[in-house]
Amino acid sequence: MKKLEPILLIFFGILISCDADNPINRSGIVTDFPLEEGNLWVYNWSTDDQDFPENLRNRTIRIIITGKDEINGVETFRFETTADEEPELTSIHHYRQDSNKLSLMAYKIYAINDANARTSNPRLNDSLGLTDDGIISGDLVIEEPPRIVYDYPLEIGKSWTHWEKDGSELITKQATKLEDVSVPAGTFKAYKVENDGAWYESNGIETTEFVSNIGLIKRTISFDQTLTDEQGNIISEKRVNITVELKEFSE
Numbered sequence: 001m002k003k004l005e006p007i008l009l010i011f012f013g014i015l016i017s018c019d020a021d022n023p024i025n026r027s028g029i030v031t032d033f034p035l036e037e038g039n040l041w042v043y044n045w046s047t048d049d050q051d052f053p054e055n056l057r058n059r060t061i062r063i064i065i066t067g068k069d070e071i072n073g074v075e076t077f078r079f080e081t082t083a084d085e086e087p088e089l090t091s092i093h094h095y096r097q098d099s100n101k102l103s104l105m106a107y108k109i110y111a112i113n114d115a116n117a118r119t120s121n122p123r124l125n126d127s128l129g130l131t132d133d134g135i136i137s138g139d140l141v142i143e144e145p146p147r148i149v150y151d152y153p154l155e156i157g158k159s160w161t162h163w164e165k166d167g168s169e170l171i172t173k174q175a176t177k178l179e180d181v182s183v184p185a186g187t188f189k190a191y192k193v194e195n196d197g198a199w200y201e202s203n204g205i206e207t208t209e210f211v212s213n214i215g216l217i218k219r220t221i222s223f224d225q226t227l228t229d230e231q232g233n234i235i236s237e238k239r240v241n242i243t244v245e246l247k248e249f250s251e
Contacts, residue, residue, distance in 0.1 A: 035077040035097060040064045041215060042248040044184060045083070049240045051227070060084040060247070069094055071105045072142065096146070100153065101160075103146035108139070154191045154211060169199040181210045181217050183245040188212040204239075219244040 045059040063081045070076070076094035083089060091109040095102060150173075151160035159174035177192040190212040200207070204224035210217045221242040227235040 037065050040250050044245045044247050047242045076105050102150045105146050106142045171197040185246040190217045214249050217246050
């Protein structure tokens with residue numbers, strides 16, 4: 001089976017912090033997103049992947065800043081992410097904002113409840129290493145170098161790069177447009193940020209983010225997926241689409 005990053009990894013690393021009282025300035029440049037403990041984002045997550053369990057194709061994802069931790073001698077903000085539909089799975093991501101750059105410093109995905117930790121998705125169980133007997137908490141993965149999520153101030157035409165897949169793939173992100181974006185939480189002025197890179201191109205991955213003065217508003221992901229049996233025979237080839245939209249934000 002041809003595997004991409006686990007589906008939860010694709011989602012769990014997308015958030016930035018924000019301040020609802022700090023609007024886009026007159027020039028349309030997003031200038032500052034202070035991290036605040038207690039900030040909460042609630043997202044609607046959906047996929048058209050018919051191989052995904054039907055009851056999990058639409059989810060409610062909650063992300064909250066729960067505190068601070070020191071990673072490699074640097075103070076970071078701790079983001080905890082859970083899905084209402086599968087509360088036994090969670091993730092922790094550590095972010096730092098320095099010199100106007102928001103960077104992912106480290107992350108950890110793990111399950112609890114021992115034998116009950118397995119999800120209803122066999123492919124996800126395999127990707128996360130979940131066994132019939134449960135799982136030991138996953139290792140903390142340190143991003144070396146730190147992954148630059150956003151480079152402020154955002155403005156049309158601005159681009160930056162970061163490394164993915166253990167530092168082996170260089171990804172370019174660029175703010176290409178400022179537009180009104182409507183999601184369940186409302187309509188926001190947001191920058192369209194497009195992702196590009198050789199690994200993305202080779203896997204047919206297209207990722208677009210919409211970022212406003214209250215953080216990530218919307219993200220769309222699409223990629224080619226090829227499923228094979230144990231002998232390597234192709235079972236199916238398809239295009240998979242994932243959409244994430246902000247439902248609620250509170251401080």
